[in-house]
Amino acid sequence: MDIHDKMEQWEQLDYLETKNKEIWRNLEYHIRKHEGEILLGPPRDTNDIKILKELEEILNKKEEEKRSERELRIEEIPTKYKIEGAEIRQLTQKTPYELILREKNLKPGGKPTQERIKETCEEHKRKTGNQIMNKDVWNGLKNKKIPFKIKDFIWKLIHNCHKVGNWFKRIPNWQDKAICECGETETIDHIITECKLNRSEDICVI
Numbered sequence: 001m002d003i004h005d006k007m008e009q010w011e012q013l014d015y016l017e018t019k020n021k022e023i024w025r026n027l028e029y030h031i032r033k034h035e036g037e038i039l040l041g042p043p044r045d046t047n048d049i050k051i052l053k054e055l056e057e058i059l060n061k062k063e064e065e066k067r068s069e070r071e072l073r074i075e076e077i078p079t080k081y082k083i084e085g086a087e088i089r090q091l092t093q094k095t096p097y098e099l100i101l102r103e104k105n106l107k108p109g110g111k112p113t114q115e116r117i118k119e120t121c122e123e124h125k126r127k128t129g130n131q132i133m134n135k136d137v138w139n140g141l142k143n144k145k146i147p148f149k150i151k152d153f154i155w156k157l158i159h160n161c162h163k164v165g166n167w168f169k170r171i172p173n174w175q176d177k178a179i180c181e182c183g184e185t186e187t188i189d190h191i192i193t194e195c196k197l198n199r200s201e202d203i204c205v206i
Contacts, residue, residue, distance in 0.1 A: 014086040016098055029077045116158050162188050 007028055015021035086099060117134050125131050137158070141151050156162045165186040168178040180186045182197045191198065 009090075011083060012087045012090040013095065014084065014099060016086070016095065016102065025077065026075060028083075029075070029081050032081050113159050116160065120158070157188060160188075164188060164191065 007024060010018045010021070010024060011028060015024065018024060086095065114134075117137055120137055121132050121134065140146075141155060143151075165178045168174045168176075178185055180190060180195055180197070182195055184190055184195070
């Protein structure tokens with residue numbers, strides 16, 4: 001697949017999960033407004049090579065650095081050239097949900113889930129010295145080598161939706177099931193790592 005086909009595919013999905021999407025949108029705009037034939041190929045002119053090297057340096061900067069519009073030379077795209085939204089024929093069951101989250105500037109699972117993901121990334125770095133991103137955690141749950149029951153358990157951990165503790169407090173006549181034998185309100189953390197009556201310390205050592 002050449003770069004033009006990729007750009008067309010990105011545009012059809014409204015540049016969902018496309019890095020440097022504003023740059024690609026701008027490039028697509030300049031191609032559209034150009035009336036003559038455009039041939040994409042390796043640069044030959046010395047000045048073009050210099051410009052491409054400067055652009056490459058900008059793109060290779062750390063993602064957390066703020067890039068100004070002036071640095072990237074991003075222009076305001078006129079309405080007649082602006083194409084927004086995704087093509088219906090390109091949508092999957094997952095895509096509309098991701099587009100809505102992006103439009104509302106939301107993240108999957110809400111604040112509690114994002115906090116647990118953040119804790120997971122921080123703990124991974126503390127244990128291994130390697131920094132991972134949120135998407136690495138989610139992609140890890142897609143690993144086919146991990147048994148489904150384990151993936152399901154981890155998914156529920158991330159979303160804090162195991163049926164323990166406060167979950168029972170909402171059910172009439174079941175409130176007593178929210179309390180551990182030791183007298184503490186049960187949570188997954190308490191069951192696995194904190195409670196002294198269920199030998200959780202032995203599990204942590206293993």
